[in-house]
Amino acid sequence: MEFSKRIDQMQESPIRKLVPVAEEAKKNGKKVYHLNIGQPDIKTPPxxxxxxxxxxxxxxxxxxxxxxxxxxxxxxxxxxxxxxxxxxxxxxxxxxxxxxxxxxxxxxxxxxxxxxxxxxxxxxxxxxxxxxxxxxxxxxxxxxxxxxxxxxxxxxxxxxxxxxxxxxxxxxxxxxxxxxxxxxxxxxxxxxxxxxxxxxxxxxxxxxxxxxxxxxxxxxxxxxxxxxxxxxxxxxxxxxxxxxxxxxxxxxxxxxxxxxxxxxxxxxxxxxxxxxxxxIKVSKEYLDDVVEEYKKRRDIVYNELKNIEGVICEKPHGAFYVIAKLPVDNAEDFVKWLLTDFDIDGETIMLAPAEGFYATPGLGIDEVRISYVLNENSLKKSMNILKVGLKKYKKNNTL
Amino acid sequence: MEFSKRIDQMQESPIRKLVPVAEEAKKNGKKVYHLNIGQPDIKTPPxxxxxxxxxxxxxxxxxxxxxxxxxxxxxxxxxxxxxxxxxxxxxxxxxxxxxxxxxxxxxxxxxxxxxxxxxxxxxxxxxxxxxxxxxxxxxxxxxxxxxxxxxxxxxxxxxxxxxxxxxxxxxxxxxxxxxxxxxxxxxxxxxxxxxxxxxxxxxxxxxxxxxxxxxxxxxxxxxxxxxxxxxxxxxxxxxxxxxxxxxxxxxxxxxxxxxxxxxxxxxxxxxxxxxxxxxIKVSKEYLDDVVEEYKKRRDIVYNELKNIEGVICEKPHGAFYVIAKLPVDNAEDFVKWLLTDFDIDGETIMLAPAEGFYATPGLGIDEVRISYVLNENSLKKSMNILKVGLKKYKKNNTL
The missing domain is CATH 3.40.640.10 (Type I PLP-dependent aspartate aminotransferase-like (Major domain))
Incomplete structure (x- = not known):
């Protein structure tokens, strides 16, 4: 049975395709911080x-x-x-x-x-x-x-x-x-x-x-x-x-x-x-507070990323994402490894490999998209997991 | 500004395109029985x-x-x-x-x-x-x-x-x-x-x-x-x-x-x-009752249609629609006329012209789709409106 060419050529969502790997990690008892998807933890107005x-x-x-x-x-x-x-x-x-x-x-x-x-x-x-x-x-x-x-x-x-x-x-x-x-x-x-x-x-x-x-x-x-x-x-x-x-x-x-x-x-x-x-009728103040909160989160993530050796990223001025170039050959492998082979005190993170955000072949292979949609404490922990994880991953790969 | 060929060629929904005409009729105080759309009047289970x-x-x-x-x-x-x-x-x-x-x-x-x-x-x-x-x-x-x-x-x-x-x-x-x-x-x-x-x-x-x-x-x-x-x-x-x-x-x-x-x-x-x-967990009895109700409605509509001069239709054995061939040249004109120029005691009906249900050009021009989704009383009134309406419409058109 054949499928259409258009669907055959369609890529899997880089945001969602590693969900089964994350689900497996959770089954094994790990807590996973989801920085892969733009799912805010902010309460929906009642x-x-x-x-x-x-x-x-x-x-x-x-x-x-x-x-x-x-x-x-x-x-x-x-x-x-x-x-x-x-x-x-x-x-x-x-x-x-x-x-x-x-x-x-x-x-x-x-x-x-x-x-x-x-x-x-x-x-x-x-x-x-x-x-x-x-x-x-x-x-x-x-x-x-x-x-x-x-x-x-x-x-x-x-x-x-x-x-x-x-x-x-x-x-x-x-x-x-x-x-x-x-x-x-x-x-x-x-x-x-x-x-x-x-x-x-x-x-x-x-x-x-x-x-x-x-x-x-x-x-x-x-x-x-x-x-x-x-x-x-x-x-x-x-x-x-x-x-x-x-x-x-x-x-x-x-x-x-x-x-x-x-x-x-x-x-x-x-x-x-x-x-x-x-x-949509919710007051402007609600949105002001939300944006203030995201600015704090942006600052935490950006400041932490700057201090990780080998990471390149520009300060984002809008939305709630940042693209970070990582000191790895293949970001998707690294993202998988974080889920399958790494944790700190039973906790790890999920990121979105950025290759799928580019149309030009070869671009984004060493990049990830990080959504800063979690609270400050979770983001601080997540950035530490990224930092320590990167160090260990590089060490493994240069042995 | 050009549009895509695919959207330009797309037909308007024959079920919905005359909605503005029906809305106008309602504004003018007419009650419209909607037999154009498969919107049942059955209560949604709580x-x-x-x-x-x-x-x-x-x-x-x-x-x-x-x-x-x-x-x-x-x-x-x-x-x-x-x-x-x-x-x-x-x-x-x-x-x-x-x-x-x-x-x-x-x-x-x-x-x-x-x-x-x-x-x-x-x-x-x-x-x-x-x-x-x-x-x-x-x-x-x-x-x-x-x-x-x-x-x-x-x-x-x-x-x-x-x-x-x-x-x-x-x-x-x-x-x-x-x-x-x-x-x-x-x-x-x-x-x-x-x-x-x-x-x-x-x-x-x-x-x-x-x-x-x-x-x-x-x-x-x-x-x-x-x-x-x-x-x-x-x-x-x-x-x-x-x-x-x-x-x-x-x-x-x-x-x-x-x-x-x-x-x-x-x-x-x-x-x-x-x-x-x-x-989906609702009991089978609920569905049995619903189907029994639709069978009654089908019988009303089919029996009335059979008695209208010049109407050709086959008894439907499933779903809740019937296609009726009407003694008119152009069913869409007739459907519009029912909304704009006809009523019985301030009430009229809306039907779906059937041409849009065919891909072969020329087919269905004198047909309508009738959805029998209303209660018995409304359906009886609707069929009478159709019968009297057809007679008057034909008379107008042969003058």
Whole structure:
């Protein structure tokens, strides 16, 4: 029995594929700190469950394909606080940010088209692109250089007749980089000059540190009909299990096209939309506190990483990830070894090998993505495990 | 700004595209009986909300990509009651039956491949096929003939080198037809002889009347590694808004491949899986009562339809739909007219024009799909509205 080429070529999620190894370690009694996945330990605001518990319809019926009107209204109000104006027929509710990106790709690309993606990038962009039959053309950026984008001319040189869109996250997962105004200007110019869409994944909008300014690609008036904003409540409100995302676009005709995909899958779960409606109304203070907490965590991880011999990393200014280059030949082997052969007092860590976050073969093999989503104490312990583990692993490998 | 060809060519859902016309009618004070959509009015068993209300985790975190273990276990036990044996690594939980079908298609077809689909078929198969870039090759069946499949030789003649799968629903949406043993044997032989998968959508499994026997394609030992069973709790437990579906397949390697797609979208909502786990444990008596109720409804609709002059329809033996050929030139015009220009005492009906349930151009233009998902009284009123409406519409059109 054969499978499709597209699925055969699809990589396993580097964030999730080593889960069985971690599960085995846990079975053997080890405690595993999960720094591999962006699953925050922050409490979900109680507004979510409280509103769901009030649901008393006798029939749990289909919702609207475009999403619950009150949830769309909630998003509109939220965006207004960022000076982003959307109307109700410019927003579609999706099954998480994942579906938002997949549907956006399906709407603006055909098979064998190309998209430009700054690498390293959120690894599941690979999966969505494979599903859509689209070729990822990476715009390579490097840790040593703070993940700065190359020049406009260089990026322009990557555009072909088949290029249909630029897909990116800002603030960046896994880089933690926040695009500067100059970088954004270069990208929006390229989009305009080459008739491209920008699919802008802004799920980490609030997670910006060190006084860096947040600016949405959706705020550029001159390309507003070619910016597809994708979003999710998962990280912002620590509600990853709700799977509520969204597409917003000033191009109403494009929204109408994507609505056909939404109609195909009928609707997003009703209850989760009810909970999300209330979550989005949670006060700005809640988010300020969360971001303050993440800044502390970022500082712990970054400061510890700097002090580990042979580790190279740039200070991330956004999101809650950092890419670290490790003094090992193969980061995946090391990550596995940490789970199978190493512990300190019965505790170890799980990291995400970074190779799967790159499209260029060979890049990221000695890198990992670290999610700083755990409390300070766990992060301190984790960084010590990494430090001691690295020393022991190198010693083993040079014997 | 251009859109992708695939989305441009995608049809709007014939079930949902006239919703704005219906909303307008409601704004003007009309009551609309919705026979266009398979949204039952049966109460969702309270087990669903009761179990969700007990959820007390502080963090609503990601679930497993393959699904909650207890929900998978629930499905395994449920299938055992139908003598279908699945192991836990042979089942994946999906966002409704919709995602189950889309993922199955992506896993076994590449762009420009072909799938055989008996028509008329569940209209969203069109949407999923467009998204996957796959060509639907219809196996035409006709109301006048009880939607019987053509001969094995004829179906065989539709197979090309590009054919990868047969996609069907059994019992059939929108036909209400239940495949006979001979028809199933023909299809399974064709699958085996031509190295095809059978994607079998069995969400209406329990909805069978008149003593017809239910047999799953997954019960054929000789092709068990090529049958992909897709399922959903939506209709069975009147929980359409939960969006919980499933893929089951004895071909563990295929399941592993589809798991990559599941990992890409991270997981299905946690709460809905908890609710679904308990729903599936609901007693067989609940389902027996539901099916008895639908049989009554089927009888009302079928008996009334038979008495309307010029209407042609076959008695459906399964699911809760019937395709009716109407004495009009264009069923969509008639359906719109019912909403905009007709009512009896302020009440009218909404039907689904059937053209979108066919892939062959020109077929179904004078047909509608009627969902008998409302209570007896509403159905009786609805059939009267249809009868009087048809008479008036014909009169208007012959003036």
């Amino acid at each position: 507004e979510f469950m409280n509103s769901i518990k009030k649901y008393d319809e006798e029939v749990l019926s289909y919702s609207f394909s475009e999403g619950l009107p009150q949830l769309i209204e909630s998003f509109i109000k939220y965006y207004k606080t960022y000076n982003l104006e959307f109307e109700k027929d410019e927003i579609l509710i999706t099954n998480g940010g994942s579906e938002a990106i997949l549907f956006s790709l399906l709407a603006v690309t055909d098979t064998d088209d190309e998209i430009l993606v700054p690498e390293p990038f959120y690894t599941n962009y690979n999966g969505f692109s494979s599903a859509a039959g689209v070729k990822v053309v990476p715009i390579t950026t490097k840790a040593e250089n703070g993940f700065k984008l190359p020049s406009k001319d260089f990026i322009q040189s990557l555009v072909t007749k088949k290029t249909k869109a630029i897909l990116l996250s800002n603030p960046g997962n896994p880089t933690g980089a926040v695009y500067t105004r100059d970088e954004m200007n270069a990208l929006t110019d390229i989009a305009k000059e080459n008739d491209l869409y920008i699919i802008s994944d802004e799920v980490y909008r609030e997670f910006i540190y060190d006084g860096f300014e947040y600016k949405s690609f959706a705020s550029f008036e001159n390309i507003k009909d070619r910016v597809i904003l994708t979003d999710s409540i998962s990280k912002r409100y620590s509600a990853c299990g709700a799977r509520i995302g969204m597409i917003a676009c000033k191009n109403k005709d494009l929204i109408k096209q994507i609505l056909k995909l939404c109609q195909g899958r009928l609707c997003v779960p009703t209850l989760e939309q009810i909970g999300a409606t209330e979550l | 087990e669903f909300m009761n179990s969700i209300k007990k959820y007390d985790e502080e963090v609503l975190s990601y679930s497993f990509s393959e699904g909650l273990p207890q929900l998978i276990e629930s499905f395994i036990k449920y299938y055992k009651t139908y003598n279908l044996e699945f192991e836990k690594d042979e089942i994946l939980i999906t966002n409704g039956g919709s995602e189950a079908i889309l993922f199955s298609l992506l896993a076994v077809t590449d762009t420009d491949d072909e799938i055989l689909v008996p028509e008329p078929f569940y209209t969203n198969y069109n949407g999923f096929s467009s998204a996957a870039g796959v060509k639907v090759v219809p196996i035409t069946t006709k109301a006048e003939n009880g939607f019987k499949l053509p001969s094995k030789d004829f179906i065989q003649s539709l197979v090309t080198k590009k054919t990868k799968a047969i996609l069907l629903s059994n019992p059939g949406n929108p036909t209400g037809a239940v495949y006979t043993r001979d028809e199933m044997n023909a299809l399974t032989d064709i699958a085996k002889e031509n190295d095809l998968y059978i994607i079998s959508d069995e969400v209406y499994r329990e909805f069978i009347y008149d003593g017809f026997e239910y047999k799953s394609f997954a019960s054929f030992e000789n092709i068990k590694d090529r049958v992909i069973l897709t399922d959903s709790i939506s209709k069975r437990y009147s929980a359409c808004g939960a969006r919980i579906g499933m893929i089951a397949c004895k071909n563990k390697d295929l399941i592993k491949q589809i798991l990559k797609l599941c990992q890409g979208r991270l997981c299905v909502p946690t709460l809905e899986q908890i609710g679904a786990t308990e729903l």
